[in-house]
Amino acid sequence: MKKSPDTKAVVLYNKEILPGYFLLGLKWKAAKAAPGQFVMLRTSGGFDPLLRRPLGIYSVINAGGKKTFGDDGIELLYKVVGKGTKILSQKVKGDGIDVLGPLGNGFTLKAEHENKKVILLSGGMGMVPLVFFAKALGSGTALFGCRSKAEVQLASGFKKNGCKLRVATEDGSAGEKGLATDLLKDEITNDSVVYACGPVAMLKATAAIAATVGAVCFVSLERAMACGIGACLGCAVKSGKHSGVYDPSGVIENREYKMVCSDGPVFDGADIDWEAF
Amino acid sequence: MKKSPDTKAVVLYNKEILPGYFLLGLKWKAAKAAPGQFVMLRTSGGFDPLLRRPLGIYSVINAGGKKTFGDDGIELLYKVVGKGTKILSQKVKGDGIDVLGPLGNGFTLKAEHENKKVILLSGGMGMVPLVFFAKALGSGTALFGCRSKAEVQLASGFKKNGCKLRVATEDGSAGEKGLATDLLKDEITNDSVVYACGPVAMLKATAAIAATVGAVCFVSLERAMACGIGACLGCAVKSGKHSGVYDPSGVIENREYKMVCSDGPVFDGADIDWEAF
Amino acid sequence: MKKPARVKLKSNPLEVVIAGVKFKNPVMTASGTFGYGSEFAAYTDLNKLGAIVVKGLSLKPRAGNPGPRTVETPCGMLNAIGLQNVGVDAFIKDKMPFLRGVDTRVIANIFGETIDEYAEVAHRLDNCPGVSALEINISCPNVKKGGIVFGTDPLQAYAVVKAVKDAARLPVITKLSPNVTDIKVMVKAVEDAGTDAISLINTLTGMAIDVEKRRPYLKNVTGGLSGPAIRPVAVRLCWEAKKVARVPLVGMGGIMTASDALEFLIAGADAVQVGTASFVDPDAAVKIASGIADYLKRHAMTLGELVGSIRV
Amino acid sequence: MKKPARVKLKSNPLEVVIAGVKFKNPVMTASGTFGYGSEFAAYTDLNKLGAIVVKGLSLKPRAGNPGPRTVETPCGMLNAIGLQNVGVDAFIKDKMPFLRGVDTRVIANIFGETIDEYAEVAHRLDNCPGVSALEINISCPNVKKGGIVFGTDPLQAYAVVKAVKDAARLPVITKLSPNVTDIKVMVKAVEDAGTDAISLINTLTGMAIDVEKRRPYLKNVTGGLSGPAIRPVAVRLCWEAKKVARVPLVGMGGIMTASDALEFLIAGADAVQVGTASFVDPDAAVKIASGIADYLKRHAMTLGELVGSIRV
Ligand SMILES: Cc1cc2nc3c(=O)[nH]c(=O)nc-3n(C[C@H](O)[C@H](O)[C@H](O)COP(=O)(O)OP(=O)(O)OC[C@H]3O[C@@H](n4cnc5c(N)ncnc54)[C@H](O)[C@@H]3O)c2cc1C
Ligand SMILES: Cc1cc2nc3c(=O)[nH]c(=O)nc-3n(C[C@H](O)[C@H](O)[C@H](O)COP(=O)(O)OP(=O)(O)OC[C@H]3O[C@@H](n4cnc5c(N)ncnc54)[C@H](O)[C@@H]3O)c2cc1C
Numbered sequence A, B: 001m002k003k004s005p006d007t008k009a010v011v012l013y014n015k016e017i018l019p020g021y022f023l024l025g026l027k028w029k030a031a032k033a034a035p036g037q038f039v040m041l042r043t044s045g046g047f048d049p050l051l052r053r054p055l056g057i058y059s060v061i062n063a064g065g066k067k068t069f070g071d072d073g074i075e076l077l078y079k080v081v082g083k084g085t086k087i088l089s090q091k092v093k094g095d096g097i098d099v100l101g102p103l104g105n106g107f108t109l110k111a112e113h114e115n116k117k118v119i120l121l122s123g124g125m126g127m128v129p130l131v132f133f134a135k136a137l138g139s140g141t142a143l144f145g146c147r148s149k150a151e152v153q154l155a156s157g158f159k160k161n162g163c164k165l166r167v168a169t170e171d172g173s174a175g176e177k178g179l180a181t182d183l184l185k186d187e188i189t190n191d192s193v194v195y196a197c198g199p200v201a202m203l204k205a206t207a208a209i210a211a212t213v214g215a216v217c218f219v220s221l222e223r224a225m226a227c228g229i230g231a232c233l234g235c236a237v238k239s240g241k242h243s244g245v246y247d248p249s250g251v252i253e254n255r256e257y258k259m260v261c262s263d264g265p266v267f268d269g270a271d272i273d274w275e276a277f
Numbered sequence C, D: 001m002k003k004p005a006r007v008k009l010k011s012n013p014l015e016v017v018i019a020g021v022k023f024k025n026p027v028m029t030a031s032g033t034f035g036y037g038s039e040f041a042a043y044t045d046l047n048k049l050g051a052i053v054v055k056g057l058s059l060k061p062r063a064g065n066p067g068p069r070t071v072e073t074p075c076g077m078l079n080a081i082g083l084q085n086v087g088v089d090a091f092i093k094d095k096m097p098f099l100r101g102v103d104t105r106v107i108a109n110i111f112g113e114t115i116d117e118y119a120e121v122a123h124r125l126d127n128c129p130g131v132s133a134l135e136i137n138i139s140c141p142n143v144k145k146g147g148i149v150f151g152t153d154p155l156q157a158y159a160v161v162k163a164v165k166d167a168a169r170l171p172v173i174t175k176l177s178p179n180v181t182d183i184k185v186m187v188k189a190v191e192d193a194g195t196d197a198i199s200l201i202n203t204l205t206g207m208a209i210d211v212e213k214r215r216p217y218l219k220n221v222t223g224g225l226s227g228p229a230i231r232p233v234a235v236r237l238c239w240e241a242k243k244v245a246r247v248p249l250v251g252m253g254g255i256m257t258a259s260d261a262l263e264f265l266i267a268g269a270d271a272v273q274v275g276t277a278s279f280v281d282p283d284a285a286v287k288i289a290s291g292i293a294d295y296l297k298r299h300a301m302t303l304g305e306l307v308g309s310i311r312v
């Protein structure tokens, strides 16, 4: 039985790459991570905020790898939305942070999908795990949606990692005007495999589109998390093994609850009861 | 009726002058303060810790005065003892701090005491308001007690401000071995006026010694404070108007409760029911 | 629809009527946390408050409990003041003149060790100009006699409220304790006794121990827990009370920001009180009132539409 | 005095016996916050725990409530899991083999919608090797039937405990709800029914509202409040229970650090449970146990001397 693993990380950098968006580099011994996995980190030493905050892993820093800092570690990319991320944004080089992880089951390209057209679909901060996945894949079609021009830079990692990138903005200030799922409708065929992460409405639409054309789709979900390790049963989503086509108008009964933290965060899009989300 | 006064202060410096002891310079418009007054400051923007923390004023920074920073402000000197002071110690130049004050009634040399021998007696952080008072007086006998040599430097302000300084350390590693009240017994006469601040045991002994020799004594008290402005009635000490000599063996009945924050923190030592403290 | 909207814009969107009394906004300061008002005059604009609820008043002046009387806890604080107050006569003589000069409502929080004392305090305040309503504290946990006993027994609570109603013509708000198994029973009891409104919650009874000394931090051993820590309990009790209440509710417990206050209004409270927050920021209640106004504007709602608008 | 002190140094200073069961230390993990133990195996040394109290077990597997099931509040969290669990049979078959491999005690927390269900669950666990005691959850606020009803009515509580005692030979710990007017009445009721120990507190019922959506954060509307926010209430209830209790007490509610745990021990609890803290730090319970050992050493006290050592 293992003793407590190393949860002590040290801030290498914490840069505001866009107003309100921070890239956090952490020196961390436990930095073995797969795309789509996440960490739970304590933002403060006190009890307000009380719980750890889940953040997806943006990249792995390997000593001797492309990004060399002489340290192993991870990169996180986060948006300041509340008190936890606010406190996090004030951390400076050398500060200690308590990090649990890597957690969950991430994105994988299954053998049976290897010959399919890979589509990486993301909205807003949903790009975090998919940029990491793109690096592992080295190719694919990335579709990215965001509010406006200001956030388009978030998706730059897709190109760097060898993907074709198409962008949609809600206000049309960059790329095409519309939603990422509008782009998806262009690109998707029954021979596509879609990996998606972003707002729940986007994921729901993605699952419906994929089901309609008969494509495979995997989605990374978000839920408020207390433990991150499958113990509190707090991050439940209604799910269940079924092989039928998703029918947004019908209600799927008798589905078990799955835990986003330990069963996911990546699920087969056809496996989620979207009506109950 | 006034609107909310300026509670916004900005950190000028926050220096660790001794291990665990910090000198905090604040730029603050409301910096009109008398010796013995205090401020209530918020250490964090969150709610843990919830309440403001009381800190005595160490000095007033006046633009054009001796210490010139081009700003009006105050200096605080604090010891890190718990979570509030810990958070405070992490503030850096330019950080904002919410400060309420100056509060309370401080030390004054009353006309009827002007010809008496002035003794400034302090223990540990109790020196803070008395160094400020020493500056206003420009002379006097300062008696300072602390654990050991390491803390003796805290009392250096007394000499700078024109006082004769005698030091006692509990372990004898500097000055005389013993307590500040041992030095007091040497110095006090029935023609002395003693101003004291420090641990409650020291203040209690001081009041008893002063009563025995027939000297006048004023003490600055500490109590946990919620509001600092006389509203919550939380910082009560048993007190009352009486003119007799303090008798530590007797119980003084029918004393009212006084509020340390608004009636004090400085009280006539003979006016406190020390048994009930 | 357009015409009434324009009319509303001209009137005060925060105005609320509770127990027949018109308040300029639904944000009051909670009893015991705002002194007699004057203590805060230098730190906030008292004229912008919906009401000032003064420190609990008893017939005779009370010295209160020995110290320490307060201790901080995670996101909260315990207090055991023991209802130190100047007494109802000194209040009327010394404190009311100042309060009459403030352009806000004054609510007198009252307390007694016996039912007769409650009635007598109410009677004396009844003829005091400038007092708009009485708030009956049947729920203070920090005194030996009275207080919590009245607040946890529906029959006793009924008797206190009845006696106060008989003794005074002023509107009566009854303040409930959270330390009960079923708040709905208490709501019904005080309504039956004729209360004009209900405020809730008073503090939860708590205790903290200094482990180095192995003694309670408070000389009184236990004290009342207030502050953000208790907000989820307070919101829940407010929502449960609303299910059965026929009279207006005034919600409180851990309100620090406008958003916190909105939780109570949405749960069904017609007004709120701000307590511990005033210690952290003496200007809190005024900021909260303006934050509520901003919310109503942003959501194009009236206060009346907001109250009880929760969808479960 | 010197000789016994030396003897004590050789034995385990943290050992405690509750309801006839010997625990290696007085720090247990609280039900529902530590899964079935295995979830934490990678993050802490399970062998160093006084006991693992597993997630509440019912007769049949339960799916639990729809999400969202948790929301953070100031220094606390609300949960409405709805007692999702694998059911008692799957627990015995699938979860116990792992737990038997851990060098600690296993306490099975049980739950039923009817008194018969409680008895049946207890009966099935009675013959399961490796289960050291039963903890009866009569106080879960998040399920429609059972739970809180049993936990707030002394007669119902009596009936549940009696039925479990009759159905099983294992020692029984009854877990009380804080949502009652008088905890002493509940203590007496479950003692009369034959409980071997009492644990307290379960969560306080609370609620939080998303003011932008004007909906409760939890799909279940209300949930159980846990974490440091509730500690003052929990310590107070523990101390009140101690005044009348004849059986040992297991205290909990907001314990994050050794110092917090010491408050409960000093107030009179023989052992403690660590709940929400395990989410913040999976190693919390182990750290707390070692912190208690440090304290005893520093103060040259035995655990027995510490328990109930408060001077009021
Ligand atoms: C598996 C997982 C991976 C994530 N990865 C990233 C990431 O890579 N980068 C990133 O910026 N964010 C990510 N998030 C979201 C991130 O966890 C939340 O933004 C963060 O917890 C907010 O904390 P806070 O204290 O700043 O905000 P809070 O003060 O807690 O809340 C502010 C607002 O955010 C909402 N919020 C709070 N928690 C969550 C949550 N868990 N999910 C969604 N909304 C929430 C609240 O409803 C509220 O409106 C991830 C979430 C999950 C579950
Ligand atoms: C009028 C007044 C003036 C003060 N001036 C100074 C000063 O100039 N410099 C300075 O360093 N300190 C001063 N103090 C003490 C200072 O307020 C406390 O040290 C501080 O509040 C501790 O906060 P914390 O969050 O760090 O500690 P906490 O986490 O709150 O507690 C840590 C320890 O400090 C004790 N403590 C907490 N509050 C107080 C208090 N109000 N008084 C005494 N002990 C307390 C607790 O019992 C605990 O043991 C003053 C106190 C008062 C009342």
Ligand SMILES: Cc1cc2nc3c(=O)[nH]c(=O)nc-3n(C[C@H](O)[C@H](O)[C@H](O)COP(=O)(O)O)c2cc1C
Residues within 6 Å of the ligand: B232, B233, B234, C030, C031, C032, C033, C055, C056, C079, C081, C083, C109, C136, C137, C140, C175, C201, C202, C203, C224, C225, C226, C227, C228, C230, C252, C253, C254, C255, C273, C274, C275, C276, C277
């Ligand atoms: C220091 C203090 C003194 C209080 N005194 C009284 C009182 O005299 N009468 C009363 O009805 N409530 C009293 N209360 C309770 C508050 O009015 C309020 O019900 C409670 O604090 C919860 O609100 P909060 O969390 O916003 O503080 C007091 C609370 C505090 C903190």
Ligand SMILES: Cc1cc2nc3c(=O)[nH]c(=O)nc-3n(C[C@H](O)[C@H](O)[C@H](O)COP(=O)(O)O)c2cc1C
Residues within 6 Å of the ligand: A232, A233, A234, D030, D031, D032, D033, D055, D056, D079, D081, D083, D109, D136, D137, D140, D175, D201, D202, D203, D224, D225, D226, D227, D228, D230, D252, D253, D254, D255, D273, D274, D275, D276, D277
């Ligand atoms: C997510 C969660 C699930 C819980 N599930 C149970 C349960 O199944 N049975 C039970 O008796 N108590 C349950 N509890 C209550 C805890 O065991 C404990 O009594 C409570 O959380 C207070 O302790 P804490 O503040 O240390 O968390 C649960 C608590 C939480 C936070």
Ligand code: FES
Residues within 6 Å of the ligand: A224, A225, A226, A227, A228, A229, A230, A231, A232, A233, A234, A235, A236, A259, A260, A261, A262
């Ligand atoms: S966050 Fe606890 S089970 Fe997923």
Ligand code: FES
Residues within 6 Å of the ligand: B224, B225, B226, B227, B228, B229, B230, B231, B232, B233, B234, B235, B236, B259, B260, B261, B262
């Ligand atoms: S701290 Fe509130 S009255 Fe002194």
